[in-house]
Amino acid sequence: MLILGIESSCDETAASVVENGRRVRSNRIASQVPLHQRYGGVVPEIASRAHLEQIVPIVEGALGEAGVSLVEIDAVAVTRGPGLIGCLLVGVEYAKALAATRGLPLIAVQHVAGHLYSPSIGREKDAWGQDVRRSADFEPYIGLAISGGHSSLVLVRGPLQYETLGETLDDAVGEAYDKIAKLIGLGYPGGPQVDEWAARGDSGAFHLPRPLLKKAGYDFSFSGLKTAFAREVEKLGGREYVERNERLTADLCASFQAACIDVLLGRAKKALKDYDLKRLAVVGGVACNKGLREALARLRDVDVAFPEPEFCTDNAAMIAGAAAPIFQAREFSDISLSATAQLELAAPPQSWQVVATT
Numbered sequence: 183m184l185i186l187g188i189e190s191s192c193d194e195t196a197a198s199v200v201e202n203g204r205r206v207r208s209n210r211i212a213s214q215v216p217l218h219q220r221y222g223g224v225v226p227e228i229a230s231r232a233h234l235e236q237i238v239p240i241v242e243g244a245l246g247e248a249g250v251s252l253v254e255i256d257a258v259a260v261t262r263g264p265g266l267i268g269c270l271l272v273g274v275e276y277a278k279a280l281a282a283t284r285g286l287p288l289i290a291v292q293h294v295a296g297h298l299y300s301p302s303i304g305r306e307k308d309a310w311g312q313d314v315r316r317s318a319d320f321e322p323y324i325g326l327a328i329s330g331g332h333s334s335l336v337l338v339r340g341p342l343q344y345e346t347l348g349e350t351l352d353d354a355v356g357e358a359y360d361k362i363a364k365l366i367g368l369g370y371p372g373g374p375q376v377d378e379w380a381a382r383g384d385s386g387a388f389h390l391p392r393p394l395l396k397k398a399g400y401d402f403s404f405s406g407l408k409t410a411f412a413r414e415v416e417k418l419g420g421r422e423y424v425e426r427n428e429r430l431t432a433d434l435c436a437s438f439q440a441a442c443i444d445v446l447l448g449r450a451k452k453a454l455k456d457y458d459l460k461r462l463a464v465v466g467g468v469a470c471n472k473g474l475r476e477a478l479a480r481l482r483d484v485d486v487a488f489p490e491p492e493f494c495t496d497n498a499a500m501i502a503g504a505a506a507p508i509f510q511a512r513e514f515s516d517i518s519l520s521a522t523a524q525l526e527l528a529a530p531p532q533s534w535q536v537v538a539t540t
């Protein structure tokens with residue numbers, strides 16, 4: 183079974199061909215980072231226009247890299263939401279047109295469901311170390327989905343069987359990284375840069391809060407941490423002063439990163455203990471974070487899956503992969519499918535809830 187996946191929810195135009203929901207035959211991504219860099223964040227209008235320009239070459243590139251033509255494709259999968267509506271529309275309308283003209287089944291995938299599926303895909307091995315040419319021996323795991331738009335702790339009982347345990351009450355962790363990076367004059371996207379600077383700094387230099395860590399439940403909150411960081415920058419003399427001082431930049435980044443890692447790790451460990459599980463999958467753009475990977479690798483008695491970085495940040499392989507169980511359940515969409523800016527993660531797929539349509 184070959185599924186062509188398309189992803190355009192934010193600032194990456196992506197297409198991929200995945201075999202049997204496991205083996206990535208191609209993974210093409212056109213990043214728009216250079217287009218948004220000078221604005222310090224994603225500009226929705228610029229993003230939608232860039233998706234329009236990129237979608238055809240990216241899909242053709244994915245088919246070419248996989249060495250297949252549309253005739254061999256069994257279904258077209260697309261991210262329906264959540265995301266920026268103008269961006270989602272490009273992918274959804276293109277996928278609908280492709281499916282209709284080629285007579286292919288159309289499959290709608292929720293974006294975070296794609297991220298949570300990403301440990302099961304790979305070029306040779308999946309993120310658990312299993313051969314992707316074989317079907318997966320599924321064992322339940324705790325999924326930590328951390329990106330620029332989401333921070334969720336999810337109990338994964340089976341393929342696409344998701345139960346959200348906790349979510350962020352305000353900013354997503356990647357969003358907090360991007361915002362504090364901006365506060366000290368680091369470029370966009372801030373996450374990877376803060377990660378680099380943090381490796382050179384002293385994580386004990388500034389005492390930043392660990393929001394909600396001691397509270398019951400599994401929710402996150404990052405906005406208080408971001409405000410505390412901003413206060414430290416002000417106390418030090420403001421952005422210009424910090425920008426000129428490499429030691430301060432490194433120490434601030436290291437202290438911020440340590441607070442994030444403590445919170446993410448603390449919540450994940452609590453969920454593993456409460457549900458008596460030994461498997462943890464860390465997915466989404468922030469899962470690329472080196473400090474977090476090192477801290478998680480030190481966990482004893484826990485099997486941690488880190489998808490390859492190309493499957494952590496937004497990509498279409500995770501969408502094509504997550505579409506496989508939906509294909510098997512024959513839960514197809516039709517030409518009336520609409521892009522949806524806010525779409526809850528829910529399971530099974532037929533119970534996806536539409537919260538609001540922009």
Ligand code: KG4
Pocket residue numbers: 192328329330331332355356357359360371372373374377466467468469470471472494495496
């Ligand atoms: O999954 P993704 O590509 O898009 C969303 O669905 O949001 O995640 C992008 C986010 C950005 O906020 C970016 O700063 C963050 O992931 N990110 C990182 C790192 N690499 C990417 N955050 C911390 N450390 C990193 N190494």
Ligand code: ZN
Pocket residue numbers: 293297329466467495496
């Ligand atoms: Zn994402």
